[in-house]
Amino acid sequence: xxxxxxxxxxxxxxxxxxxxxxxxxxxxxxxxxxxxxxxxxxxxxxxxxxxxxxxxxxxxxxxxxxxxxxxxxxxxxxxxxxxxxxxxxxxxxxxxxxxxxxxxxxxxxxxxxxxxxxxxxxxxxxxxxxxxxxxxxxxxxxxxxxxxxxxxxxxxxxxxxxxxxxxxxxxxxxxxxxxxxxxxxxxxxxxxxxxxxxxxxxxxxxxxxxxxxxxxxxxxxxxxxxxxxxxxxxxxxxxxxxxxxxxxxxxxxxxxxxxxxxxxxxxxxxxxxxxxxxxxxxxxxxxxxxxxxxxxxxxxxxxxxxxxxxxxxxxxxxxx
Ligand code: SF4
Ligand code: SF4
Numbered sequence: 056x057x058x059x060x061x062x063x064x065x066x067x068x069x070x071x072x073x074x075x076x077x078x079x080x081x082x083x084x085x086x087x088x089x090x091x092x093x094x095x096x097x098x099x100x101x102x103x104x105x106x107x108x109x110x111x112x113x114x115x116x117x118x119x120x121x122x123x124x125x126x127x128x129x130x131x132x133x134x135x136x137x138x139x140x141x142x143x144x145x146x147x148x149x150x151x152x153x154x155x156x157x158x159x160x161x162x163x164x165x166x167x168x169x170x171x172x173x174x175x176x177x178x179x180x181x182x183x184x185x186x187x188x189x190x191x192x193x194x195x196x197x198x199x200x201x202x203x204x205x206x207x208x209x210x211x212x213x214x215x216x217x218x219x220x221x222x223x224x225x226x227x228x229x230x231x232x233x234x235x236x237x238x239x240x241x242x243x244x245x246x247x248x249x250x251x252x253x254x255x256x257x258x259x260x261x262x263x264x265x266x267x268x269x270x271x272x273x274x275x276x277x278x279x280x281x282x283x284x285x286x287x288x289x290x291x292x293x294x295x296x297x298x299x300x301x302x303x304x305x306x307x308x309x310x311x312x313x314x315x316x317x318x319x320x321x322x323x324x325x326x327x328x329x330x331x332x333x334x335x336x337x338x339x340x341x342x343x344x345x346x347x348x349x350x351x352x353x354x355x356x357x358x359x360x361x362x363x364x365x366x367x368x369x370x371x372x373x374x375x
Contacts, residue, residue, distance in 0.1 A: 061169070061200045062161045064097050064192070068176050072369075074216040074237050074282075076185025079176045081169070083191040084161050087222035089255040090243070092288045092338055094325040098192035103144045103161030106331040107135040111156035118148035118157060137333050160332075166203045173208065186214030186236065195223035198231055205234040220254075221261035228264055232271045238281045240265055244292050245300040253291050265308060272312045282315040283363075287352060287370075289321055289341045298352050302359025309362055316363045318356055320344050320370035346372040 062084040070080040085101035086093075093099065097106070112135065119127045126141035127148065149157045164172070173187055180186060187208060189201055194217060205215055216237035219228075232238065242261065244250040250258040265281075272279050285301055287293040298318070305313065322343060329336040344352075349372045356366050 058165060059200045059203060060163045060165050061197045062101065062103060062163050063169075064095070064160050064162075066169075066172055069179065070188065073188035073190060073218060074186055074239065075214065076183035077179050078185045078188050078216070079173050079180060080188040080190050080218075081173070081194070083189065083194045083197050085196055086192045086220070087196060087256065088193070088220050090220075090286075091253050091291065092286060092321060094328075095192065096325070096328055096332055096334055096336075097160045103159050104139070104332060105137050105142055105144060105148070106158045106160050107137065107333065108156045108158070108331055109135070111154045113154050113156075115153060117151050117153065121147055121151045123147060135333065158331075166200060166207065169204060170207045173213075174211070177211070180213065184214070186216060188216040188218055188239070190218040193220055193223055195219045195227040195231060198223070198227035202230050202234065205231070209234060221264045222256055223264070225264065225267055228268055229271065232268055232279060233275060233277060235279050238268055238279060239284055240268070240281055241284050241286070242301050242304070243286055245297055245304060249291070249297075253288070262304075269308065269310055269312055273310055279312065280315075281309075281313045282317060283313060284317045284319055287318055287320050287344060287349065288338075289344065293321070293344060293348075293352065295352065295355050298355045299359045302356050305360045306362050309360075313363055315365040315367070316356060316360060318349070318352060318366075318368050320349055320368065320372055322371045343371050343373040346374050 063082055064084050065082040067080045070078045073080045082098055084098050086099045089099060116129060119129065124141045124143055126138045128136045130136060144159055146159060194201060208215060214236045215234060216239060217231055217235050218239040220241045244253055247258050283305060321341065323339060323341055326336060326339050349368055353368050
């Protein structure tokens, strides 16, 4: 019996984007970065949060009347405002809402509870040569929990992946990497000043931890693969200079473990998540990259990092 707990926003079965085969992806709450383009804003804070679904809300205001903390208010335009400093996430409003428009994002699981839940997906995972991906948020921040869970999952021969932004203590990677089959690692922006501006933190630790991971794999003869991911964000990371510089950096650092580099194009489909949390999002109206520009960036990537066997584009683009 393991009493450690972690707060999750979602356990997504049949995920096809977070490693090989069909996977069960676990989204941990709590992140070490605040990327301007974050597609999972509900995972940034470590603690549970209240979500409001505008489409389901019938504007009855029962929640406002019943909140013991007076944390709910409505604007004249009928937008819902939740005062996060006052809200204790007590759940009273959820219980009284007649249209199920309110939800708490963030449920606490013990290692054993999460193992039991994941193990229910065994059939499709094994049949598709898939696995489990630890994502978030930054899952490596929860490393004692993940290590215990990974040990249990490895006893059943699951393929395991860690999806990390690279900003976690070295100890996290030292303990997690030997248990993983795949590391999905973000390199977002090579210029440190821009990295700070876009994500709220320096990229120094990101680079240090990638070196550490590659060293751990090499020194311990691990079979762990590393796939690099770079988000192509309009007017931020989507420049030739950035892609070329990341390619050069990878050419210097990468050993045989780095099998893939994926350029992930931006979309604004997550705007509904920001609205549910009552958060503004500066990139709400940012457009897709054109197909031709994305193809040029791919060409730059391939020319700058010929050492990486698989370099590809993923995500939406527009024809223009
Ligand atoms: S109780 Fe539910 S439906 Fe009524 S205003 Fe609040 S969120 Fe909307
Ligand atoms: S969760 Fe509790 S404190 Fe927070 S808004 Fe709802 S009723 Fe108020």
